[in-house]
Amino acid sequence: MTFDLCPLTLILNRMKPIRIFRHVACEGPGYLATFLDRAGIPWELVAVDAGEAIPGALSDVSGLVFMGGPMSVNDPLPWIGAELALIRRASEADVPVLGHCLGGQLIAKALGGAVGPNAVREIGWHPVERLPDTDAWLEGLPATFTAFHWHGETFSLPAGAVPLLRSAHCENQAFAIGNTLALQCHVEMTAPMVREWAALYRDELDDPSPAVQDAGEMLAAIENRVAGQQAAADRLYRRWLRPITD
Template structure:
């Protein structure tokens, strides 16, 4: 079986609907926890998926794992090894490729559609056209050198980027938003929601409306990307 290393930063921000896709196409999943489990040889796993979390790429002084992960990813990306980043994971990848990561004007939390660029329409993200996806971030990143911008929203110019076939960074969450699992997000991020003045009831209602379509299209997106990997 092929190996997939899943690097997580928060227990409930897991692979979500992506897990069965990876297992069904023949990946053996290995979960490691940031700042707790040692990082393996950066080039060894057939696939690496870096998940989201509530800390920031630039918080290395407070959370040294951010610096460690960025350096680790830089080695892997330099070798063009298949790597998928989601939210914080995409920010770490962008930083490892030399791009700036910084706060955006206003946090994006909730379900909203993407605006795809021509490269986005031409690739796996086309499955997500007109589909409200889950956003949950207060920072964004510039487009890394040599990468293509795939999608945007009014509040975030780069919602996704690709560098060749093997490197994909997504600022949004195509793997999350299904009830009842989404309840863990609402509880775990309750303080952030209260601070932002966002009612969990509204997010729960949107998850009920948009979650099933996001699961179907997100899984289709992932399947297409995996089929196109240059191994």
């Protein structure tokens, strides 16, 4: 006996993969990979940190994701120009693009915004606030939720971008433009990733402030904090995937 596959299963079986660009080994897709696996959405990793080339094609992917990294989008690294050009081409072709922290800054710069120093370094768990008239992207999210941050730079908004989130320490935490979503915060974090970063980058936590948590504060109630952020990430990722899955 045979059974017909449901329409969603048929769509997912035909779906081209999401291509995820990783810029440093410890800043991989994290919870995003879990979300995509759980939804049955194929994805592939481009390990830029391991010297893998930037694929220029868009015809073989459903969307592009750019992860974080300690470098600046203004650094003279050979792959940055290739990624900026790819983001511009994807935006023009309405291919969904998603960026986390450095990835969000890459999107901003590619689409005409500027990236430079934030007023303060923002590190640890800090609330982000929804801006008005953001239901098209943030429907179902609370007015504020706690997100993880680790950045010293920030982006300005490209022309035509819709601002979505802000925090007390960084005015531009997220924007959308077409099928593109740029995030300054790290909604992809898992508890092991937070622990790893707190150890690897511990020298950045030596001078705590209202915007910078020390390791003890960052790791307190870590499972609850991660679970709360992942609930928000579910809604953000699901909305970003809508052009692909609907």
